[in-house]
Amino acid sequence: MNYALNAENVRKYFKKNKKIVHALKGIDLKIREGEVYGLLGPNGSGKSTFIRIASTLLIPDSGRIEIFGYDVVKEASKVQKLINRVSVEASFFRKLSALENLLFAAGIHGMSKKEALMKINDIVERVGLDKKRLNDPLENFSRGMQQKVAIARAFMTEPRMMLLDEPTTGLDPRAKREVQRLIEDMKHKMKATILLTTHDMEEAEKLCDYVAIIHRGRIIVKGRPEELKAKISDKVHNPTFEDVFMEFTGVRFDEAEYEEVETL
Numbered sequence: 001m002n003y004a005l006n007a008e009n010v011r012k013y014f015k016k017n018k019k020i021v022h023a024l025k026g027i028d029l030k031i032r033e034g035e036v037y038g039l040l041g042p043n044g045s046g047k048s049t050f051i052r053i054a055s056t057l058l059i060p061d062s063g064r065i066e067i068f069g070y071d072v073v074k075e076a077s078k079v080q081k082l083i084n085r086v087s088v089e090a091s092f093f094r095k096l097s098a099l100e101n102l103l104f105a106a107g108i109h110g111m112s113k114k115e116a117l118m119k120i121n122d123i124v125e126r127v128g129l130d131k132k133r134l135n136d137p138l139e140n141f142s143r144g145m146q147q148k149v150a151i152a153r154a155f156m157t158e159p160r161m162m163l164l165d166e167p168t169t170g171l172d173p174r175a176k177r178e179v180q181r182l183i184e185d186m187k188h189k190m191k192a193t194i195l196l197t198t199h200d201m202e203e204a205e206k207l208c209d210y211v212a213i214i215h216r217g218r219i220i221v222k223g224r225p226e227e228l229k230a231k232i233s234d235k236v237h238n239p240t241f242e243d244v245f246m247e248f249t250g251v252r253f254d255e256a257e258y259e260e261v262e263t264l
């Protein structure tokens, strides 16, 4: 079967102040086309490292990731044409307007100005951004609005696979709900496969068709949200994701923040 993303035994370590941090210890993931796949884990579990490897920004020490059959290391430029990524802290030209930022991104992707303006008009409508504000500098936008512009910018290029690294982290509850609704909408309207990382269990349950829980650089369990809960339903009555995590790792999710180090 051809997967949207197929990761096999991906490992990555970092050297940090004469110490070694094992960020990924052999990750296997298979994502089918059209799925919203959630990588759920506490801070430091390896989520961003995985996203950065998948989006060709970082090279794994061993193992491989293919996106629609293309190797992210050997065929990076092919992969780059098929994906886009939104990180926690989206980078903008903060003094420039939303429109100018969107035009700039379109230019990088080789669109003519005319094509870009059409795409921007379309995506701004889909995303539900207020057109009157398109000429305001980005720095005057709330974090939630900025995140929406970042998501609009990323979907503008119509990627077949979208990598969203903690798209709602740091947003207030209302902005968070809006961005979550936007992601659900985008799934339907843009027909993209979405890999989303989060440390918000509710979000994973709400948005994702399939969830892999990552802890200390390893996937500890994966399945559809209801399957994950069913796995422990004989032990816990009405289990939550928190219970699933606790059952498989022996630690509480909110106490699981992690940095393993080895002295060189």
Ligand SMILES: Nc1ncnc2c1ncn2[C@@H]1O[C@H](COP(=O)(O)OP(=O)(O)O)[C@@H](O)[C@H]1O
Residues within 6 Å of the ligand: 014, 015, 016, 021, 022, 023, 041, 042, 043, 044, 045, 046, 047, 048, 049, 050, 258, 259, 260
């Ligand atoms: N560039 C880097 N240099 C050194 N250590 C890093 C680097 N990037 C990530 N790490 C370490 O790797 C581990 C996993 O980090 P990360 O993938 O960012 O986790 P998450 O996104 O789940 O919070 C952490 O211990 C982090 O400190």
Ligand SMILES: [Mg+2]
Residues within 6 Å of the ligand: 047, 048, 049, 165, 166
């Ligand atoms: Mg991260």
